[in-house]
Amino acid sequence: MGDVYVLANQKGGVGKTTSTFNLGVALAEIGQEVLLIDLDPQAGLTYCAGYEPDELEETIFKCLLRDISPWDVIITTKYGVDLLPANIDLAVAEMQLLNVPARERRLTRVINHVREQYDFIIVDSQPSLGVLTINALAAANKVIIPVSCEYLSIRGTQALLKLIAKIRGQLNSGLEVAGLLPTMFDARTVHAREVIRILKTQFRDIHLYPYQVNRSIRFAESAAEQKPIFEAKLQVPGALAYRELARDLVKEKLRCSG
Numbered sequence: 721m722g723d724v725y726v727l728a729n730q731k732g733g734v735g736k737t738t739s740t741f742n743l744g745v746a747l748a749e750i751g752q753e754v755l756l757i758d759l760d761p762q763a764g765l766t767y768c769a770g771y772e773p774d775e776l777e778e779t780i781f782k783c784l785l786r787d788i789s790p791w792d793v794i795i796t797t798k799y800g801v802d803l804l805p806a807n808i809d810l811a812v813a814e815m816q817l818l819n820v821p822a823r824e825r826r827l828t829r830v831i832n833h834v835r836e837q838y839d840f841i842i843v844d845s846q847p848s849l850g851v852l853t854i855n856a857l858a859a860a861n862k863v864i865i866p867v868s869c870e871y872l873s874i875r876g877t878q879a880l881l882k883l884i885a886k887i888r889g890q891l892n893s894g895l896e897v898a899g900l901l902p903t904m905f906d907a908r909t910v911h912a913r914e915v916i917r918i919l920k921t922q923f924r925d926i927h928l929y930p931y932q933v934n935r936s937i938r939f940a941e942s943a944a945e946q947k948p949i950f951e952a953k954l955q956v957p958g959a960l961a962y963r964e965l966a967r968d969l970v971k972e973k974l975r976c977s978g
C-alpha cells in the first residue's frame with residue numbers, strides 16, 4: 721500500500737512544487753510506482769510535469785466534488801510518474817467544499833481508490849492552511865516541510881506544526897512529520913548556514929534532513945522547460961538532495977514494512 725506524503729508550507733515559493741516533482745521522478749528512477757497529486761489551483765505541478773493545466777478537461781476537481789473515479793483522471797507522464805492534475809477549477813472547489821459533508825476527507829476518499837497501486841503518493845499543497853491543505857494533511861501519513869534557507873521562512877513553520885498537531889488530534893492520529901527539507905541553500909552565505917543552525921536548535925524534535933537543496937537558477941529553467949532537474953545539461957548539485965531523499969524514503973518504507 722502506498723505511503724502518502726504531503727509537501728506543505730503555507731509560505732509561498734519555498735520549493736513545495738519543485739520538490740514534489742523532482743522527488744517523485746527520483747523515486748520513479750529507482751523503480752518505485754509513484755503518483756503525484758496536484759492540490760494547488762496554481763497547478764504548477766501539472767505544468768512542471770508537462771501539461772497545460774487550462775487545456776485539461778478532467779482534473780482532481782471532478783474527483784473531489786463530482787465523485788469521478790481518479791482512474792479516469794490520472795495521466796501517465798513521460799517522466800515515469802503518474803499525475804492527478806489540477807487547474808484553476810480547484811479554486812472553486814475550495815468554496816464548494818464548504819457545503820459538502822465530511823469536507824476534510826474528500827481527498828482521503830480519492831486516495832483510497834488508488835492507494836494499492838502505488839508505492840508512493842505525493843501531494844503538492846498550496847501556500848495556505850485552508851480546506852485543501854487540511855484535506856492533504858488528513859489524507860497523508862507523513863509531511864515533508866520544505867523550508868527555504870531564509871529566516872522569514874522559518875517563522876511560518878511553527879504555525880504549520882501547530883496545525884499538524886491539531887489535525888493529529890481531530891482528523892488523522894497517524895500523521896507524522898517526516899522532516900524539514902532545507903531548500904534554496906546558498907552555501908556561500910552566512911545567512912543560509914545560520915538558518916540551518918536555527919532549524920536544528922529551534923525544532924529539536926523534528927527530523928532535519930542532513931542534505932540541502934542548493935539554490936540554482938537551473939530549477940526555474942527546468943520548470944519552464946517542463947522537465948525534471950535531472951535532465952539539465954550540466955549536473956546541478958541541488959538535484960542530488962532529491963535523489964538522496966528518494967533513497968531515504970524507500971529505506972524508511974522498507975524499515976516500516978519489514
Ligand SMILES: Nc1ncnc2c1ncn2[C@@H]1O[C@H](COP(=O)(O)OP(=O)(O)OP(=O)(O)O)[C@@H](O)[C@H]1O
Nearest residue numbers: 732733734735736737738847904934935936939940
Ligand atoms: N533550489 C532552488 N533554487 C533556486 N530556485 C528554486 C529552487 N527550487 C525552486 N526554485 C524556484 O523557485 C520558485 C518557487 O518554487 P516552487 O514553485 O517549487 O515553490 P512553492 O513552494 O511550490 O511555491 P507556491 O507556494 O507558490 O506553491 C520557482 O520559480 C522555482 O523554479
Ligand SMILES: [Mg+2]
Nearest residue numbers: 736737760764
Ligand atoms: Mg507550489
